[in-house]
Amino acid sequence: MPQSIENHEPVSCSATLLTPRGRGAVATIRVKGELNSIAAAINACFNAANQKSLAAQPLNRIVYGLWGQTSNEDLVICRLDEYTVDIHCHGGLAAVERILSDLEARGCPRNSWEQLVKSTKTELDFELQDRLTAATTFRTAEILLRQSEGVLKSAFEALLPVADQPFDLDYYQSQIQNLLDWEQFGLHLTSPWCVVLAGRPNVGKSSLINAILGYERSIVFNEAGTTRDVLTATTALEGWPIQFSDTAGIREQADVLESTGIRRAEQMMRSADCNLILIDVSQPEQAHDLRLVSQWPESIIVAHKSDLPQSWKQPLPHAAISVSSITKSGIDTLLEQLMKKLIPAVPEKNTPVPVTPRQIRILQQAAEALKESNQSVYTRLIHQLLS
Known part of the structure; x- marks a missing residue:
């Protein structure tokens, strides 16, 4: 059924912004519907340089002209067929809004590109x-x-x-x-792969995520429990979108607020595509470290703070990657292993x-x-x- 405007009369044309919203060099507005309705709306606003009306313009011919009776806007139009006209104007927000508003005021309401595609495609x-x-x-x-x-x-x-x-x-x-x-690869083309950094407080999760991103997204502070919520940042590695989540430090002695952050961290780990378990090799191992490593066996183990003298007494967990967020050593190896785990094959x-x-x-x-x-x-x- 045709759409309706305020007077409830059938609407026989509509205008759709095809280019993404935001500033740009050129924007394209597509007007579709009955030629008489399109012509009535456009002729009231557009003055072609060749002095011809819209219906007299040949198909697939770019026509230059001015939009508006005052404060004219330079633009071009093109009739694609008997039912479709494209308006190409300046890509600024004001120009696009003015043209859409003028068309709407003359019985040519706005339509979203989604509605346009749904009306013509499967x-x-x-x-x-x-x-x-x-x-x-x-x-x-x-x-x-x-x-x-x-x-x-x-x-x-x-x-x-x-x-x-x-x-x-x-x-x-x-x-x-x-x-x-x-299937999972296809879904991730528009939803980033989720990587969660986990470990006990002050193991260096925030420092590592900042080193990977190349800028400070996470809070770095020497007080245990500083990160009490999940902080996320999305980047691209090898052209694939990756979301890193910096979570609360996991430990048994925690206040109520910190415990909430720890529970959220564990929820994130259960749904992640890959977990990075950080251990601080500059400190003796603790029960929290060993429990995390054993509880999440599919994770990548990061032996962090490798630039400092090692105080870890036991042999490092199997396949642990030595990394320093200060010197950046080991980060390339870590990211290489991460991408192999996330995307083992590309179609x-x-x-x-x-x-x-x-x-x-x-x-x-x-x-x-x-x-x-x-x-x-x-x-x-x-x-x-x-x-």
Whole structure:
């Protein structure tokens, strides 16, 4: 159903800001709808240098002109087809807001880009566009762009049974498993891998996270229990988004507030993609150190403060990495091991990767349908992926 404006009359055009919000060199506003409605809204505000009305402008021709009767704004417009006009203006917030407001006042209300895509594309197309806009690094954006250009859709289409051909359960099961092998990787393309730094108070967690980031994000102070909440900072390593969490020092003798921070730290550790357990080798080992190492065996152990004389009496835990946040020694080795643990494999260029929880959930349900040899349910689920 068409949208409505204040007078409740049907709305036959809408304006959508396509470029990201914020300052930029150029912004693009797309106006879609019936030509008469678009022309009425634009002709009231736009004076083309060639003195022609919007309807008289040829398709796919860039037209320069001025927007507004006073305080004119230089811009260009382009008719893409009978139902679509793009307005390219200065990318400043004021210019964009003025044009959108002028159009809205003339019966052409604003629309979000999400609404625009949903009205013209499938849910799969919208998901891929939405995930692409959420990418925070070039490397993740490149993978998401390939998925949106047809790689993932083609993989889903290949899961559909072919008429007049035998239903090959083993083939479809293997294809779905190939997709699900990348499920966690795909989700992390727009949600950073979570790395939690843990250890007893004053082991140097804050100093290490600052050394990794290259700037002071965490508080560094020589009083035990200073960090009582989880402090997070996101960066990129090898082109992948990584969130580091600096947590409260873990110890038994803690006040009420500090104990709350310790509980939150342990919750974060349970949900993390990788934990870094720090031990202070400049001090004798304590029960807290040994308990953490044994309680979280999959963690990377960091033998911290290696620039100081070693007072740790026992042999260091297996595979512990000696690191100094002061001299930066060992940090490259630590980050190399961290990335191998977080991302042991990277998909080849045209590998299809599911990137949303919906896609993964439906693929898992389709795999269950195959186990039960239920072809009709399986086929319906694959059509849902492509809807």
